[in-house]
């Protein structure tokens with residue numbers, strides 16, 4: 109591992125640092141130009157540029173270390189990302205009890221299943237330099253799908269408390285009374301990913317493909333691979349959305365089939 | 379043993395014992411005990427915000443009591459599966475809350491939950507009884523408030539409940555339709571030996587319909603007894 113780190117601190121790094129100095133000089137000139145017009149951003153610009161450079165050097169160093177890593181390390185990183193994603197999604201659902209485990213299981217279930225399938229079918233290399241960026245794209249999309257599904261499902265329930273309770277009072281199974289709202293939730297989580305699929309190549313050439321072409325892969329293969337990644341993002345989001353609304357459905361009804369999610373109650377806690 | 383109030387030979391079809399519900403700090407229903415026999419109509423009257431709707435919701439177990447209980451034919455309602463309980467204790471809410479679609483689909487909803495399909499003739503006859511003949515194919519979005527309220531009543535009756543809970547069932551109706559629905563309630567309760575609890579803000583309606591009346595204030599049952607005594611019909 110050390111040998112690789114030393115390798116990567118070769119001419120490339122020196123060259124990169126020289127280029128960074130050039131970039132900083134250009135930015136400094138722009139800042140000076142701003143100062144001439146009494147727009148003073150010197151301090152902020154300096155601080156943010158130093159922070160940015162240090163952060164990126166650290167990320168590069170970590171990646172350089174990890175390039176020699178293996179599947180367990182990659183999986184561990186993805187697990188941490190899933191936990192972070194669960195926290196982020198749960199924060200968007202504040203006021204809902206049990207949001208964190210719900211988000212964790214749905215994001216982990218959706219992204220984990222798809223990443224595992226990709227590894228088994230060898231459409232994803234167990235190599236950290238590919239596993240982590242592709243995996244993180246899938247997790248990030250699953251995170252959004254989770255929050256979108258639950259936000260929509262909750263909003264639909266709160267907007268239809270009367271109909272849901274009318275159904276319950278007529279002896280319906282709780283799952284029947286919220287079936288159409290559950291579908292809206294899943295649909296809301298899939299829609300952005302479906303749009304992404306439609307715009308693929310037309311208004312959007314995603315990073316994985318650009319990276320592969322830059323690093324010398326066959327452009328046609330890179331394009332097909334990118335399609336596969338987006339398709340897997342769609343699949344992961346679908347699983348995540350489904351798991352999220354099904355878990356949430358179990359939470360909004362009591363054991364005696366009473367709807368426990370009410371506008372007043374969420375307002376009070378939220 | 380189950381009969382503490384009323385005549386000992388008439389076992390109550392529906393009974394509450396010290397029924398209470400709090401929501402946070404707020405007391406919605408407080409220590410309400412009452413009995414209604416089969417074939418009897420109980421009216422609940424009281425100012426708005428007195429907890430009448432909250433009390434009905436407890437009987438249908440849409441909300442859980444914080445203390446006390448409900449007995450259906452002397453059986454604790456917690457020992458009956460909620461879905462079966464709600465089929466047997468039918469409720470028509472203060473607002474109709476129909477499901478999007480046709481009137482017929484709304485009326486067939488309850489039986490369909492148990493795998494029973496209502497025939498067109500059965501749907502038509504229910505609609506006729508609530509004064510809406512020929513409404514089966516109508517879309518619910520085109521109904522007036524009064525029509526929706528009557529469809530909701532027919533939807534509840536389609537389940538053939540033993541107990542009928544009605545929350546201000548005629549509040550959206552004009553005077554002639556009110557009399558029609560009152561006649562229907564009296565007829566159905568008599569012919570099916572049903573037990574009926576009706577919330578009304580109309581004293582005259584309570585006098586026309588109810589054998590017994592309970593007055594609620596601030597979540598409590600202030601008075602309960604024969605309507606003629608409670609409302610002092612002159």
Ligand SMILES: Nc1ncnc2c1ncn2[C@@H]1O[C@H](COP(=O)(O)OP(=O)(O)O)[C@@H](O)[C@H]1O
Pocket residue numbers: 370372401404406424425426427428429430431432433
């Ligand atoms: N879930 C709830 N949480 C807090 N307050 C409630 C809730 N449901 C009803 N209330 C309040 O309880 C009181 C009784 O309401 P309700 O039973 O609808 O009265 P009524 O039907 O007699 O007009 C009202 O003041 C109402 O605002």
Ligand SMILES: [Mg+2]
Pocket residue numbers: 430431432472545
């Ligand atoms: Mg009310």
